[in-house]
Amino acid sequence: MAAFEARKRSASPSQTTTSNISLPFSFINFFKKLKGMTVENAVKKYTEGKGISYCSKLGMLRLEPSVMQQLFASVTKQIIAHIWDILNSKAVKDVTYLFLVGGFAESQILQSHIRNAFTSRLKLIIPQSPNLAILRG
Structure with missing residues (x-):
């Protein structure tokens, strides 16, 4: 696959x-x-x-x-909802940057949905190779 x-x-x-x-x-x-x-x-x-x-x-x-858009719809919606849940907690109220890392972070569809959902609240940072960012630290 x-x-x-x-x-x-x-x-x-x-x-x-x-x-x-x-x-x-x-x-x-x-x-x-x-x-x-x-x-x-x-x-x-x-x-x-x-x-x-x-x-x-x-x-x-x-x-x-x-069809490709539909494949991403549910999971991107869940990811965005989860990020909003975290951002609404007092512990991270001052967070202004969101780092998108991991293999799925390479998806242009995910990047677009995240950008649209958080553009007014966060600056989105996507490393050159998001799939290796966790490994490299």
Whole structure:
């Protein structure tokens, strides 16, 4: 699922192109054994007209930009609510900077949502390599 991880990090709020995600052949074979149907048939059956398609020749799952946005909607909303809960506590009332670090911090969609939610309250700082920031300290 490294391909999905890469797409998750590169997806942007202004994206207009489809996100193509290569599915490992081991996953495709496992899915067929487990579910008794191909990935292609499952995608057609369960996601008809919902912005998701599958190209069996390439082993590629294709997600429309709106689908990528939907994948992030719930988790970004929860992250923002949690940050607001923390900011509303007396212990951090004077905090003016928010450091966005970790692998998910590379997501342009997450960055955009965080920026929009806190622009009037905090200065957002995102290091050059947010996925390595915790490791490096």
